Amino acid sequence: MSVANVLTHAQDQVSRIIEAYKERTINRVFLVACGGSSALMYPSKYFIDRESTTITAEVYNSNEFIYRNPSTLGADSLVILCSHKGKTPETTEAAKFAKNKGALTISLMYVATAPLGDESDFIVNYSWAPPGQLDPHPEIANYAILYRLTMGLLAVKEGNKKYEKLLNSLNSFGTVLEKAKEQSINNAQAYAQANKDENVIYTMASGVNYGIAYSFAICILMEMQWKHSHAIHAGEFFHGPFEILDKDVPFILLMGLDETRPMEERALKFLKEHGEKLLILDAKDFDMSVIDEEMRGYLAPLLLNFVLRVYAVELAAATGHPLETRRYMFKVPY
Template sequence: MKADAQLEKIFEAFKQRTITRVFYVACGGSSALMYPSKYFLDRESSQITSEIFSSNEFIHRNPQSLNENSLVILCSHKGKTPETTEAAKFAKSKGALVVSLMYVEHAPLADESDFIVNYSWISAGNMEPMPEIMNYAILYKLAFGLLYVKEENKKYEKLVTSLNSLSTVFEKVMAQNEDVINAYAEQYKDEKIMYTMASGANYGMAYSFAICILMEMQWMHSHAIHAGEFFHGPFEILDKDVPFILLMGLDETRPLEERALTFLKQYGNKLVVVDAQNFDLTGIDDEVKGYLAPLVNNVVLRMFALALSKARNHPLETRRYMFKVPY
């Protein structure tokens, strides 16, 4: 597989460099992809820290810790996002090792990067499960591979084996949830607003669904709420008429999501819960289940996005401004 060959070259580069800090840099949905991998680095590494930056702010903020000991990982689906391309150029000017993900082979972002990794593009409306080559999986391989090289973290091999089992897991999850997802789409098709909530490795999925699916692709008002922040202001918006989507994972922050669930059930009424604990995860190693659960939850979100777009008669490809007017 092409991506694996590209990753092997990057792992060799890891061996030749001192890396003390990882910067994940992207915009929008590409940025949301990076939250699970950052969660892994935060949990597992004793020597390497990581941060997530929006591409343009990365340049303007100009972190003083960005230097020749930094790894900068960027993502842009077509490799044409101007802010992300400039961020790659900026990172190289600071001496950082620059790795970029995209689904095209040649793009401006590739020209400004030391290495690229290509993934297969899966649109929001495509339900064919290909987890071993999805952008999430590649980001995981980069993070797990970095710690395998630098700290002898043995979870890399368990990750690869588990990724190979995900297609079967996805197929079972899709079959299990098809009817309930279609029912949810009918129930919520006329809502004007819908909040999403999660914590830990799951948070990026909630963020992506809010800004990319509900706001961008369905023109619905939305906001992603961190489950740990819910009780520090946002819970005041809850009543029986306000719909929430709650993602529940298997990582160490699950108690935050469980606390939010208790409150949502007590004071709310319109609630969609996507809980990885309810899915058959046979084939995924126990030591990486918490890290990979967001990918499984995301399959259900993709199903919901497609069903909602059909129920609302609002195709996911419809745009008002994006790619249509100067911005």
Template sequence: MSQTELNADVKKALDALTGKTIKHVFFVACGGSLSVMYPAKYLLDRHSAALPSDCYNADEFVQRDPKTLNADSLVILCSMTGTTKETLRAAEHARSKGATTIGLSVDPSSPLSKAVEFPVRFEAPYTTGVPIDAVDSNYSRLYQIVMGLVKIYDGVDKLSPFLASLGNLQTAIDKAHVHFADLFETYAPRFKDESVVYTVASGASYGAAYSFAICVLMEMQWINSQAIHANEFFHGPFEVLDKDRAFIMMMGLDETRPLEERAKGFLDRFGSPEKIMVLDAQELDLTGIDDEFKGNLVPLIFFDALWRFAYKLADLRQHTMLEGRRYMKKISY
């Protein structure tokens, strides 16, 4: 696939939507797959006046059964393997209401791919161990869908610069790995014995903070965590801060950066530098990414970069990543 063309699966879905009435978008998934929906909603919020949207955990979506869900809804679902039961139920529920469904998974023959009208295949390094280009990731596919919707329903076509930016994302990620290597090397030993590590972010980056907190720190390392919204931090959570408390602070480039800067200022005042790891996107080389979309693409760099930190932490804790689970995919529940 050329880096400036829409993914073929995405194009098929968008072509089918052209001319069709859509009044509401639901982003529906669980856990790590839900976390990538948050930046997608941020992108849609910023660019679409025509399409309100909600992000829901799949079972919450089914049981809550929002009354805005109907034949004029688009429901976008994601499950890496395409087998997550909650997400399959959500796809069935959406179709029973007449909604249009798009389902992202790595396998075109997965149950999710079969359950939706428009399956979209993406690539994930965690399934095959083979490095991928970020343009083929789930978040890239999601972003393409969102900007395609903006073109159709708001009549604003920014696909070309957006796709060009996505095409340059992997290079930016590779450079970020080099840039953050020393930081991760320094902080992994400092964090290895922590029983609690918080992540802090806002706006487009909140999903990356959520993903790292629940899928890496809690799930794979059994470290207590919470993704704290950078402004909500000041309305309660900041009281747990002292010189011993560990935080990972994400400083993005989206419109909510001032919230993150304020939180960082407070962490600098009352925390200790050895326990506050700051990922600042201002330090990154983002050549080839359009200024307008830097804020949206930075969280995708955070998502990816932090995996290296996770593996470094796992090595030091002698708590391997995927094998370190005690319940997930080991017992039935």
């Protein structure tokens, strides 16, 4: 499929889903996935929490979604699932479980067909580029598709005006990412050389950006670099985790543009007072002038996620440990 057709295809898939919303009563959204796909869900939950007056949203690990069996799951529920290649067994079972409960199920996949799609009412095939590389269509990347689905839902059910602002902003997002890469590459190379031998690196964020910190900790540092890590919520930092900080412990702090930024600023002050090995990635330092002002807080995690992947590529080059190398994943029974 050509690049242009990929864009049109994904937009058509989303349009059909938006039409389906009009035919359903939806009062609960369940965002269901595993690992990095689960991390994708946090910004959309944040948006629904902030914007909706009639719809609630929860993020679930695919297996726990089945085991916990939420009593509110039913015909008035929307379940959005994600698996990059559509083959994650737990997520496929979660889709089947949700459909059996009468929920409307939508699955996001990079591939055109997969077991997850077979168990879902609708699928969306998102665009994807390797870490650190510019996606030709960031407006239909996974995070963007999730926003299209959740903001579109609130546009249909509550008349929320953010959906059109999202679409207009996404059309300019490639320019934002291109500038961000140019701005970050030298700093990423320097960071990689300085931290290639570190055994542990903590990541921290809050609000709409927390999922980005979580994804970087478990998918990049732990899975792809075999470094010890933990994603720390900035609001929880002072309730235990700050005791681990000293001048020899590396921390990455993500600072966004949403309403929870004061928690990140508080953490920043303490990190600067008591730590030295710090990487501060602040969305304010990047040019988002082409993005609608009301959308910048919501789109900051998409920007920070991309910048972190630029750092990941350079870290892998410095460590000599390719991001594709695995010890267990896809290699042994689990």
